Amino acid sequence: MVEVFGISPEWLYNTNSFMDKQSKNTIETLCFDERFYAEQLVTASEFVIVRVISVHKDRFTISDGTNEITAELSGKFLLNASSAFDYPSSGDWVLVQFHNADTFAIIHAVLPRKTLLKRKTPGRKIDFQLIAANIDTAFIMQALDADFSISRLERYLVMINEGHIHPVVLLSKSDLLSPEEVLQKVVEIHAALPGIQVVAFSNKTSDGAEAVRGLLLPRKTYCLLGSSGVGKTTLLNELIGQQAFATQEVREKDGKGRHTTTSRQLIRLEAGAVIVDTPGMRELGNFSIEEGIDETFSDVVSLAEQCRFADCTHAHEKGCAILLAIQDGSLSEKRYRNYVKMTKEAAYHEMSYLEKRQKDKKFGKMCREVMKFKKDD
Secondary structure, three states, X not given: OOOOEOOOHXXXXXXXXXXXXXXXXXXXXXXXXXXXXXXXXXXXXXXEEEEEEEEEOOEEEEEOOOOEEEEXXXXXXXXXXXXXXHOOOOOOEEEEEEEOOOOEEEEEEEOOOOOEEEEEOOOXXXXXXXXXEOOOEEEEEEEOOOOOOHHHHHHHHHHHHHOOOEEEEEEEOHHHOOHHHHHHHHHHHHHXXXXXXXXXXXXXOOOOHHHHHXXXXXXXXXXXXXXXXXXXXXXXXXXXOOOOOOOOOOOOOOOOOOOOOOOOEEEEOOOOOEEEEOOOOOOOOOOOOHHHHHHHOHHHHHHHOOOOOOOOOOOOOOOOHHHHHHHHOOOOHHHHHHHXXXXXXXXXXXXXXXXXXXXXXXXXXXXXXXXXXXXXO
């Protein structure tokens, strides 16, 4: 039995019984994966499974596949929540009870997640920010202008690999370069990130738009990631087939733009896929990303294992496989420096986060002791 946050084990029962109560077809339009939950006991008769469309601080927009309504967290949910991971994110499947003639809902639990995209919160605060849940494929979108950066691609890829999500690189504004120059950019990406799928396109001329559309499969959930001004919202309008979302012009001097998308929102497409649009990310800090770093920089990790000394610092030692690879050109020094930078950043943020969690636990314990003292008094 899988423990579902917010629901007591004795309340749980089999999904098949639940599907007799709630129309399976409605939530399948939101890419509900029945196979993932088929062997898990996940709900009780008084609850309904819905998907979180968007998050607005302490309020949520949810959908049962037919209607979108506002929802809030139950008091018990709020009392039991202890970290950012406990709260619903866009793309989550949650258990709710409807009220007021089905115009309002209370969220009681978050179902187990297949995948999760997260990053460090922007600014000095050391905590996790959930981006989206239950994503099958993440599109890393970069523009073929000043926005293009292999190092930033690597940062996105670490986050995506940590979430066990399939990555695809989308290169927008292909009309700014010649076909030969576009091909050179693709070659650069493949040199740093072998095997990753790359699709170049233009929102202006629609070249490559069909190739992007062909990536979207029915009953799969996708996510658009990238900096502000790369054309995510314009692409989304192209995929929808209408100007459903506002776009803004980018600045000519640096190719940047203000955030058109201000919150994460889940959108259904006619092809049967679902896509989560996200605001442009000015900061992309990561921590608790050991798997993501190891997978993204597997070549660096493999070389480190070949060093003569187990405690090699990769700075000056004889027999250092990494230094030899940089010297003979088989490993880019810039790629290695980015690996070192991200590893150090992650370690620093991880330490700060653990210290914060310890302080929070001590504070919570103190509050419980005070409440117990007052009760005894």
